[in-house]
Amino acid sequence: NAGVMQNPRHLVRRRGQEARLRCSPVKGHSHVYWYRQLPEEGLKFMVYLQKENIIDESGMPKERFSAEFPKEGPSILRIQQVVRGDSAAYFCASSGGRLNTEAFFGQGTRLTVV
Amino acid sequence: DQQVKQNSPSLSVQEGRISILNCDYTNSMFDYFLWYKKYPAEGPTFLISISSIKDKNEDGRFTVFLNKSAKHLSLHIVPSQPGDSAVYFCAAADGNQFYFGTGTSLTVIP
Numbered sequence: 001n002a003g004v005m006q007n008p009r010h011l012v013r014r015r016g017q018e019a020r021l022r023c024s025p026v027k028g029h030s031h032v033y034w035y036r037q038l039p040e041e042g043l044k045f046m047v048y049l050q051k052e053n054i055i056d057e058s059g060m061p062k063e064r065f066s067a068e069f070p071k072e073g074p075s076i077l078r079i080q081q082v083v084r085g086d087s088a089a090y091f092c093a094s095s096g097g098r099l100n101t102e103a104f105f106g107q108g109t110r111l112t113v114v
Numbered sequence: 115d116q117q118v119k120q121n122s123p124s125l126s127v128q129e130g131r132i133s134i135l136n137c138d139y140t141n142s143m144f145d146y147f148l149w150y151k152k153y154p155a156e157g158p159t160f161l162i163s164i165s166s167i168k169d170k171n172e173d174g175r176f177t178v179f180l181n182k183s184a185k186h187l188s189l190h191i192v193p194s195q196p197g198d199s200a201v202y203f204c205a206a207a208d209g210n211q212f213y214f215g216t217g218t219s220l221t222v223i224p
Binding site: 004006033035041042043044045048056058059091093102103104105106107108110 | 120148150155156157158159160163203211212213214215216217
């Protein structure tokens, strides 16, 4: 998947705990997108970030979810006080510029809330 | 509000035949379209893309057709191979984000 690295691949959290999902984009890519895939559903946009800026967060739930893409280091998707409905596969993608080029996806993080 | 729709959740095709996967969209501002292939427990893999200024793009066995007046996109795979069995997602971009369809599960029967 062209170098997008997500970790961990699998994450188990108890209800009420925090989940942190990391995404290292393709080297040189400054645009990161987070998507969520719920069981039996397609990919749902969550948030689009460029370095240090949130460009579009229209798909993010209003509470408990946040994302960042600092100047140094990976992008982080943070889910506070997780609930069972947060169980899903979370995918990160990166691109080198505006969306007239393909975005490359990571392998995803599968979050299970028990 | 689903802006990109894949109305066929599944498709079965004999090996060697053509697979045609369809996708419809509603937003005329989309200017870039892509197809991704996804195996279980893996991330989507980019297959092929097309800009809105074109109506066809071909890459090996894969061809994407774009009909802007009908707001319709299709992916042709010929000849189909068993290794093509996967879920295929179409996506459209408006500059800020990709909008994905819900996917079509393709099974190529040997």
